[in-house]
Amino acid sequence: MGIGVSASGSVVLSEVLGTIRLKVFLSGMPELRLGLNDRVLFELTGRGTNKSVELEDVKFHQCVRLSRFDSDRTISFIPPDGDFELMSYRLHTQVKPLIWIESIIEKFSHSRVEILVKAKGQFKKQSVANGVEISVPVPGDADSPKFKTTAGSARYLPERSALLWSIKTFPGGKEHLLRARFGLPSVRAEEEEGRPPIAVRFEIPYFTVSGLQ
Known part of the structure; x- marks a missing residue:
């Protein structure tokens, strides 16, 4: 999907x-x-x-x-x-995102950036999403990453200018948070329109949204 x-x-x-x-x-x-x-x-x-x-x-x-x-x-x-x-x-087909993502990005005097990501499972509690990977773009010159999550783990991928939040199992109806902080050694303006989107990948066994049976 x-x-x-x-x-x-x-x-x-x-x-x-x-x-x-x-x-x-x-x-x-x-x-x-x-x-x-x-x-x-x-x-x-x-x-x-x-x-x-x-x-x-x-x-x-x-x-x-x-x-x-x-x-x-x-x-x-x-x-x-x-x-x-x-x-x-x-x-x-018109379906709502099964994992809804919200993000807030704050920059502080071009010295650091803080990112808050909220992920919520919008599927039934009986189902579980496996292998969830949430890729969040960060400035290309970011360094000194620090992460705090309520579930899973996060790591910085400098070659992709992104952080990757991995959650092994994500039950329906649950909500998890990630807080990230990066240093910004250089001072440069970043175009909001050019920022890549957040990408989410996962699998839900025995779950269909197509109506195909």
């Missing part, structure tokens, strides 16, 4: 880039059939017809019998052994 949020908090990009992967341990060459929920539409031409779950840029593995799919939308295939990608798709 890819989501872009403006500085004012508005969602400017919301799409799902999904795949269906299979791991096969079958003897012989059985034919398998995969059925999806009735709300799913496969839109191969890019033209929308209604507000159901509409998949675009659909690509199938070469084992899928496309003639069968064209006739009744059944995904019929004789799978190869082992792990493979059965299909990939793209979906435009």
